[in-house]
Amino acid sequence: MFHVSDHHGDFSSRTRCVWVTGPVIVGAGPSGLAVAACLKEQGVPCVVLERADCIASLWQKRTYDRLKLHLPKKFCQLPKLPFPEDFPEYPSKKQFISYLENYAKKFDINPQFNESVQSAKYDETCGLWRVRTTSTTTGSSATASNRAEVEYICQWLVVATGENAENVVPEIEGLSHEFAGQIIHACEYKSGEDYRGKRVLVVGCGNSGMELSLDLCNHNAFPSMVVRSSVHILPREIFGRSTFELAVMLMTWLPLWLVDKLLLIMAWLVFGSMSNYGIQRPSMGPLTLKNTQGKTPVLDIGALERIKSGDIKVVPAIKRFFKGAVQFVNGEVLEIDSVVLATGYRSNVPSWLQETEFFSKNGFPKTPFPNAWKGKSGLYAVGFTRRGLSGAASDATKIAEDIGKMWKEETKQKKTTKACHRRCISQF
Numbered sequence: 001m002f003h004v005s006d007h008h009g010d011f012s013s014r015t016r017c018v019w020v021t022g023p024v025i026v027g028a029g030p031s032g033l034a035v036a037a038c039l040k041e042q043g044v045p046c047v048v049l050e051r052a053d054c055i056a057s058l059w060q061k062r063t064y065d066r067l068k069l070h071l072p073k074k075f076c077q078l079p080k081l082p083f084p085e086d087f088p089e090y091p092s093k094k095q096f097i098s099y100l101e102n103y104a105k106k107f108d109i110n111p112q113f114n115e116s117v118q119s120a121k122y123d124e125t126c127g128l129w130r131v132r133t134t135s136t137t138t139g140s141s142a143t144a145s146n147r148a149e150v151e152y153i154c155q156w157l158v159v160a161t162g163e164n165a166e167n168v169v170p171e172i173e174g175l176s177h178e179f180a181g182q183i184i185h186a187c188e189y190k191s192g193e194d195y196r197g198k199r200v201l202v203v204g205c206g207n208s209g210m211e212l213s214l215d216l217c218n219h220n221a222f223p224s225m226v227v228r229s230s231v232h233i234l235p236r237e238i239f240g241r242s243t244f245e246l247a248v249m250l251m252t253w254l255p256l257w258l259v260d261k262l263l264l265i266m267a268w269l270v271f272g273s274m275s276n277y278g279i280q281r282p283s284m285g286p287l288t289l290k291n292t293q294g295k296t297p298v299l300d301i302g303a304l305e306r307i308k309s310g311d312i313k314v315v316p317a318i319k320r321f322f323k324g325a326v327q328f329v330n331g332e333v334l335e336i337d338s339v340v341l342a343t344g345y346r347s348n349v350p351s352w353l354q355e356t357e358f359f360s361k362n363g364f365p366k367t368p369f370p371n372a373w374k375g376k377s378g379l380y381a382v383g384f385t386r387r388g389l390s391g392a393a394s395d396a397t398k399i400a401e402d403i404g405k406m407w408k409e410e411t412k413q414k415k416t417t418k419a420c421h422r423r424c425i426s427q428f
C-alpha cells in the first residue's frame, strides 16, 4: 500500500488517501485472519482494517472467562495451521486466542488497529472501492480536530466483520428507567464472581444464556432464565462422541430431516422430556432451524442438570420491569438484583457498506451457503454462513483462490507489458 495524496475534497481536510495494491479486508477476527493468511500463501498483499486494538476482539474482549469452544477442535481450526496436538478436544478461550495470535504471527499479518470502517462504496467511474475509516483511539488525544480519517482505494473488498458485530439490546418497558439495578449484555459478563448471593435475571436461552446461568450457579448466585419461545437443547456429547461430529457424519448418508429426527431421539434418551421444566422444543428440527433461520441449538455443558435441580429457574416472557423487580406475562412478579441480556448479536454491515444487491438489510448475504462468499465488482464476504469457524475457513479458502487467480493474471500481464516495453526499447 502507499499514500496517493492528501485529499481536500468533500470530507475533512485531514483525510489521507491510500492506494492498496491488493484487497482490503474489514475485520481482524478469525475470518479476516484466515483470508489474509490464504492470500499471503498466494503472494497477494492486503490491508486488514480493525476497529479494536487487537486481533479477535470478540474473543479477547467480549466473552466470559470460562468460555470454551463448544465444537471439537477439528471443526474450529483455520486453514493451513492445525491446533497444537496438546490442545484438548474443546480448547479454552485462552488457548484459542493464543492459537490466533500465533496464526497472525506465522503469516505475518499486521492489521491496522483502531481503524473503524465508516463507509465503503464502489466507485463506478474508476471501477474501484472507496473505504473510509476513522481512528478509534480513545482518550484525551482523540479530539474532533485531530481524529484521523483515511480513504483506502482498492480493487477488492473482503467483508469480515462477523455475525456478532453488535449486541442486540431489546427495549423492555421499565428496564432503563425504573429497574435501577445493574444491567449488562452477555458480552460484558466475565465471571459469576461479582454476583455471589445475587438474584440475577438472565434474558435469553441460547448458548450464552445457558452457559452464563450455569456459571452464575457455580458462583453461588441465583439465576432465573427467560425462555420466551422455544429452544433445542442437545447434549454436547452422546455416548462419549461429539453430537456435532455425529450429525456431520450422518449428514453424509442421510437427509437433514432424518438426521434431525435421530438427534431428537438421542437427546430424549439422554435428557428425557423437558416440557416439565418449562422448555418447549421448536417444531422445526435443530439443524433445519440452524440452516433456515440461523438459530443455533444449545449444546449443553451442564445447565440442563441445574435446571432440573431447580438451581436455574426457568421463567416466561417479560411483561415489564419495576424498581428491583420484573413482571412476567403470566402476571407473576420476581424480585431481582441484576439483569444480564443474553439476547444475541447482529451484523453491522448495513451501517457502513453502501451496497444492497449482495447484502440484505439484515447484514447477511442474500444468497445462502455455499454461494454467500462472492458478490459483484470484487466484493467478498467471509464468515456469514452461520456455520461457525468451519464455515469461515471454507469461505476464506475460496476467496483467496479467486482473488489469487486474478492477481496472477494481472501481474503476468504487467510483466509481459514491461518485458515487451523493454524489448521495444532495446531495439532502438
Ligand SMILES: Cc1cc2nc3c(=O)[nH]c(=O)nc-3n(C[C@H](O)[C@H](O)[C@H](O)COP(=O)(O)OP(=O)(O)OC[C@H]3O[C@@H](n4cnc5c(N)ncnc54)[C@H](O)[C@@H]3O)c2cc1C
Pocket (backbone or CB within 6 Å): 026, 027, 028, 029, 030, 031, 032, 049, 050, 051, 052, 055, 056, 057, 058, 059, 063, 067, 068, 069, 070, 071, 075, 076, 115, 116, 117, 118, 160, 161, 162, 163, 164, 165, 348, 352, 382, 383, 384, 387, 388, 389, 390, 392
Ligand atoms: C460466545 C461465542 C462463542 C462461539 N463459539 C464458537 C465455537 O465454539 N465454534 C464455532 O465454530 N463458532 C463459535 N462462535 C461463532 C463465532 O462467530 C466465531 O467463533 C468467530 O468469532 C467468527 O469470526 P469472525 O471473524 O467472522 O467474526 P468476529 O470474531 O466477530 O470478528 C470480526 C472483527 O471485525 C471487527 N469489526 C466489526 N466492524 C468493524 C468495522 N466497521 N470496522 C473495522 N473492524 C470492524 C470486530 O471488531 C472484530 O474484531 C462463537 C460465537 C460467540 C459469540
Ligand SMILES: NC(=O)C1=CN([C@@H]2O[C@H](COP(=O)(O)OP(=O)(O)OC[C@H]3O[C@@H](n4cnc5c(N)ncnc54)[C@H](OP(=O)(O)O)[C@@H]3O)[C@@H](O)[C@H]2O)C=CC1
Pocket (backbone or CB within 6 Å): 067, 068, 069, 070, 071, 170, 186, 203, 204, 205, 206, 207, 208, 209, 211, 226, 228, 229, 230, 295, 296, 317, 318, 342, 343, 344, 345
Ligand atoms: N461455548 C460456546 O461455544 C458458545 C457459543 N455461543 C454462540 O454465540 C452465538 C450467539 O449466541 P447467543 O448469545 O446465545 O445468542 P442467540 O441469538 O443464540 O440467542 C438469543 C436468545 O435471546 C432471546 N431473546 C432475544 N430477545 C429477547 C427478548 N426481548 N425477551 C426474551 N428473550 C429474548 C432469544 O429468544 P427467541 O429464540 O425467542 O428469539 C434467544 O433465546 C451462537 O451462535 C452461539 O452458538 C455462545 C455462547 C457460548
Ligand SMILES: O=C(O)C(=O)Cc1c[nH]c2ccccc12
Pocket (backbone or CB within 6 Å): 070, 071, 244, 290, 296, 297, 299, 386, 387, 388, 389
Ligand atoms: O457456535 C456457533 O455459533 C456456531 O455457529 C457453530 C455451529 C455451526 N453449526 C452448528 C450446529 C449446531 C451447533 C453449533 C453450530
